[in-house]
Amino acid sequence: MTEDLQVLIVDDDFHVGRLHAGYVDAVPGFRALPPVGSAEQALRVVHGSGPDLVLLDVYLPDALGLDLLRSLDVDVIMLTAAADAASIRKAMRRGALGYLIKPFGAGQLARKLRAYARYRRVLAEKPVLDQDTLERALHALHPGTDSGTARARSATEASVLEALEPGTAQSASEVARRVGISRATAQRYLSALADDGAIEIQLRYGSTGRPEHRYSLAPS
Template sequence: MTNDLQVLIVDDDFHVGRLHASYVEAVPGFAALPPAGTAEQALRVVHAREPDLILLDVYLPDALGLDLLRTLDVDVIMLTAAADAASVRKALRRGALGYLIKPFTADQLTRKLRAYARYRRLLANQSAVDQDTVERALHALHPGEAPGSGRARSATETSVLEALEPGTQKSAADVARQVGISRATAQRYLSALADDGAVEIHLRYGSTGRPEHRYGPVGP
């Protein structure tokens, strides 16, 4: 879909790059560009395609990914076998939003991508943000940490969350009928819960080919 976040995988191993691309393609809301195998190729793709996110390896045949990172004005998550603390510190210091050590599972990468999507939604189309939004965006990238705002849920928000039974996916209209609120109100609460990491968003394609958002609780 045209609204999917475009992801470029940069890895010197073609087969690994294709594997990671398949992981990306399996996550709703993301689309993988053809992987790049060198820093030079990655820069050409960045200039031509302007990806939203780069999944970057440290060890490339023509440069270190950490040196390439310093030149990129694109969101980056490191996917690498470099497990030394110095590389982690340097990656974060140079702007990487995350660091995933190989080998990792599809589920681990999926969690990183969903966290990144929440981060993007929180900061999308806003000319100015307040401190609470900044804290929620940072928390979205690192959901294992306690949210900085520590906000309490309203009664309606709690009812919306409780309407999502484990193992099920519902539309905003389904939730609205169950809770007794308007669809627009349900949509607003569901989006806020998704931004907080309490709800997962799934896409279901109907007969018209148009995707429908479905919502489910985040599993344990």
């Protein structure tokens, strides 16, 4: 059993909402709630179901999504055809974590969702964050914004990455055995690779005890 992040799509076009719901459901670790088409419906679902993330359009029949944004006590990424700078700046001022301009493909939305999952995971590492952890969380949410080149990897980190087989999720202990390092060292490198978006983390729940982290290569 896994606990997927629940996503509410708010779009006045029913067919577009269904399309985007399909995009969301195709990303491991995410589950789309039934899409809604108005601000009123969005507020009702947010208050009733408590989704983890809302994908919000600007143009709704009963309100502007940018105005609704101020009333949503939940993480929001804008998915909209509103491409003017004023709308984008207003969305960021009012708390949107991201902005994706229509039309876009499934891969673009998947990258946003995977970045959001990494951001959540880093923030959950400890109850009180230090500045370094905060910076890692923000970098996870917006990867590649620090520079145009990829971060250089150490030999050990490269070996950890190479130990992951395509299409297979492995535990930190399994990776450690393959590379010949301690489990703690493997876990540290795996966490760094997840922050960079090179790999993904899923949770596997057993009959008892804490869930086990499983690591796999991120889709290219």
